[in-house]
Amino acid sequence: MLSGFELDLPDTLVGVLDLIADGRGTPAVPLAGGTSLIVDMRARRTMPNAVVWLGKIPELRGIQVTQDHVRLGPCTTVSDILNSDELAGSGVSLVRAAEAFGGQMVRNAATVAGNIACNSPASDLVPPLMALDAEVILESRSGSRTVALDRYFTGYKEDVRRTDELITGISWKRQEESSVDLFHKLARRKGDAITVVGVAVNMAVSDGTCMRARIALGAVAPTVLRAKRAESMLEGETLTPGLIEAAARQATEEASPIDDVRASATYRRHGIQVLTARLLTQAWGRLT
Amino acid sequence: MTSETDMTHKTLALEVNGRVVETRVPAHRTLLDALRDLGYVEVKRGCEKGDCGACAVLVDGVALDSCLTLAWTVEGCSVTTVTGLGNRTEMHPLQEAFVEHGAIQCGYCTPGLIIAAHSMLSENPSPSEADIRNGLSGNLCRCTGYTKVFDAVAKAAGAMREAGETS
Structure with a gap:
């Protein structure tokens, strides 16, 4: 059971901005799909007095x-x-x-x-x-x-x-044609499961040289983060299996995973290493 | 308690299974609670966290977890529960296929599964097995092991394509 709150359903963005600024003396919390906020409200992790629903403004979608x-x-x-x-x-x-x-x-x-x-x-x-x-x-x-x-x-x-x-x-x-962006989610099952390790890679290659490398890691630190030192090992280089392995190892150093119910920190580090190397190899292979 | 509206209570005109019903509900009432209070008890209460899919209903043809949807936000929309798709004498192809394939055991997840399957098929009338699995991954069933459910949805998809309708 949710505890009570005021609910507004404005049909303009200005209406929303007014309500989240001070509303009627109580700043309202924006609500869209509810798949996170309603769950948190039901668990009493957050108990806003005022909520503003965004679904009546088609131009926001x-x-x-x-x-x-x-x-x-x-x-x-x-x-x-x-x-x-x-x-x-x-x-x-x-x-x-x-x-x-x-x-x-x-x-x-x-x-x-x-x-x-x-x-x-x-x-x-x-x-x-x-x-x-x-x-x-x-x-x-x-x-x-x-x-x-x-x-x-x-x-x-x-x-x-x-x-x-x-x-x-x-x-x-928009990405140039000579670029590839990839994502892999490791979880306990394929559907409807919380991520154990998420890795996204984006790469651009020109004349056999890696011009841009991006590596973003999910579920292995307090926030999603970029492995920027690993990225800089790749930019300006011609990638080799050895360099890719080294960059993937560097990515594990930049993360700070924890043990929890879904996986151990050790397993998560291993996941970063394997998936980062796999995605970098795939990206490089497609672009060269 | 009349029909006056404030920011915490109002009288909603909800369209459920083609019929407009009026109900006075507080702002924090979920669509799940509002529907069950109105007697639509085919909408099942499960995890109330968006994990199990037992409470799924169609809102303008799209499956949503009614436990995560505030009743006020669907005013003006068309809400369909599993009994709105078909009944004992006029069954929907999905309902028929679930019966034929033995895709129902205890039945608690069935309304949500049929709603989720319906929503998926309206987006993708010719799903692969992987599409069916992904379309139903937000519905938990602890009886069937899912195999018969996937078979039933594939069969119904074929029947619906042959009948030339996906609704």
């Missing part, structure tokens, strides 16, 4: 692909991503993550902004987005700002978003 950029509305659902033909050509790692995300009903409700805002280190959409150099657009009554997703999280369940700010978009540059 949708996928826009322009010549240079891809932009997701905050309320774009995981199923929207999974069923998008456009993303299949400019962010396929995100489509793979959507496929491995929860069960069908959760995918139909859960939103991309919610998956960022809930700050889960085991988020499935964040690693591919981070590897794509995605940016988060935050808006409030006092203006808007753009934050790189890899600077969005500041600690376990902590981020840069102020409570009067709403995520109003997620965008990234």
Whole structure:
């Protein structure tokens, strides 16, 4: 049983921003798919006095692909991503993550902004987005700002978003043809399971040289993170099996996994090593 | 207690299985509780965390966990429970296939499974076995081992394609 709260269902973004700023004296918490917030509210981990539902504003949902950029509305659902033909050509790692995300009903409700805002280190959409150099657009009554997703999280369940700010978009540059983005989720079973290790890789190659390497890791640290030292070992280089193994080992050093009910820290480190090397090898193989 | 509206209580006109019903509910009432209070007890209460799928209903044709959906947010939408798809005398192809294939044992997960299958088939009328498994991965069944459920959904998908309708 949920405890009581006030609920607003505004049909404009301005209406939402007013309510999360101070509302009627009680700042309201934004609610989209409810697959995280309602669960937390029922478990009494959070008990907001006021909630504002975002589902009455159609322009917050949708996928826009322009010549240079891809932009997701905050309320774009995981199923929207999974069923998008456009993303299949400019962010396929995100489509793979959507496929491995929860069960069908959760995918139909859960939103991309919610998956960022809930700050889960085991988020499935964040690693591919981070590897794509995605940016988060935050808006409030006092203006808007753009934050790189890899600077969005500041600690376990902590981020840069102020409570009067709403995520109003997620965008990234369209990838050049000579690039590949990949994602692999390791979990106890294929469907509807919490991630044990998530790895996203994004690579661009030109004339036999790795021009861009991105490695984002999920469920192995207090936040999703990039293995930046491992990335820098690869950029400017011609990749070899030895270099890929070394970079994957470096990625395990940059993570700080814990033992929990799903896996041990040792197993998670092993998972990072194997999956990072596998995805780097696949990416390099496709581009050379 | 009349029909006045404030931010914590209001009278909703919910469209359930093609019929509009009025109910006065607080803001924090889930669709699951609202439906069961109205007598739609075919919508089952399971984990209440989005893991088991027992409470799934169609909202405008899309399967959602009603335990994670606030009743106020579906006003103006069309809600369908498993009994809205078909009944004993006029069964939906999915319901027929579940019976034929023995995909029902205790039956508690069945309403949610049929709703999830329906939603998946409306998006993808010709699913592979992997598509069926992924479409139903949010529904837990502790009796059947799922094999007969997957067979039933594949059979129903074929029957629905032949009948030229996916609804």
